[in-house]
Amino acid sequence: MFVIPLWLPALASLALNSSTPLEERSWRFEADESGLALRSPDRDWRLELGGRAHFDAVAVDDDVTPLDDGGEFRRLRLDATLRYGKRWSARVDYDFGGLVEGWYSTWLRYDAPGPWRYTAGNMLVPFGLENATSSNDLTFLERSQSSALLPGFAVGVQAERTAKDNYTALGLFGDPLDAAPSRRSEGVGLFARHTRALWQDGEERLWHVGGSLELRDIDGGSRYRMRTRPELGTVERRLIDSRTIDDVDVAFTLGAESALQLGPFSLQGEWVGAQLERDSVDVSFSAWYLQASYFLSGQARRYRADRGSFTDPAGLSKRDAWELALRVSGLDLEDGDITGGEGANVTLGLNWYVNRNLRVMLNYVEAQAQPNRNGVDETARAIAARVQLAF
Secondary structure: OOOHHHHHHHHHHHHHOOOOOHHHOOOEEEEEOOEEEEEOOOOOEEEEEEEEEEEEEEEEEOOOOOOOOEEEEEEEEEEEEEEEOOOEEEEEEEEOOOOOOEEOOEEEEEEOOOOEEEEEEEEEOOOOHHHHOOOOOOOOOOOOHHHHHOOOEEEEEEEEEEOOOEEEEEEEEOOOOOOOOOEEOOEEEEEEEEEEEEEEEOOOEEEEEEEEEEEEEEOOOOOEEEEEOOOOOOOOOOOEEOOOEOOEEEEEEEEEEEEEEEOOEEEEEEEEEEEEEEOOOOEEEEEEEEEEEEEOOOOOEEEEOOOOEEEEEOOOOOOOEEEEEEEEEEEEEEEOOEEEEEEEEEEEEEEEEOOOOEEEEEEEEEEEEOOOOOOOOEEEEEEEEEEEEEO
């Protein structure tokens, strides 16, 4: 975050030394619902500034495992993206006071002529539909329990091919730069994802399908671990937790995704399976979720076929939107000598999209563990709310 301002004096000096008229060599400041931006006189350079502040408040009715109430910033990030022409861009993204402080999207990208673009740096590995969706655009406060099996942010290189109705990503990734990983392990993995809009009628009616896979070689002596909060980001304790799994050589993760959108109604689901090859006993785990949402105000989520994901609903510049959503999810970390627990969650959500930048969210979560990580059955319930500002 502190490198970007050092570039501005040099760019300003070039502009001031230009022989063009003053009004033509002035940097132009732009501000709209997409964020803040500075554009060079020749339009070759563009500096975009953005951020997100997600403040959560949670009230929990716990059972066996103590779970904390309270409020705090889930995310408090600032980001800057510098673009040069139509081909080059660089981004830095830092969380200053959220649940996990540190660097997030920090990369250099080249958009080649044609359908391919290439990115190097620290980025979110887009494994699956939910994982590839920005935290600003999630239907619920948190991603489902299936995220316990998936890669999060990692340092690597990625090639993406975008087209009108399909998207392909291929990557080689190592460990995270800073942000806490969803899975704790050290190694290098090959990743691939392909999605397609099999059927699309206009912008609001479509059927999306896709699949992802990752083959990760685990460093010798590295400890593998998978766990998840009960779909409440500010709660520290976990009901389901594999604890440390030693002697893992290779981890293979496979996922399938699908989403059907019919105007204001959408149905979305994913399944994920993970197999760990070990020196001792191989084990397999699985997770899934199914969610439905309906916009009471009649809008529909915007779909990016060239990215294989959804964003916020259309038309927010003209009117607000109300969305009602339901999700059921499951996670199984019980196999062989691993007794991490087995959980099933039900989440009911209500979202008020005030505009493109402001959203208010309310979730009711019932998290069941049968058994939990300690072999005991329990059920926790919670009400969680979020005020989200993003630009």
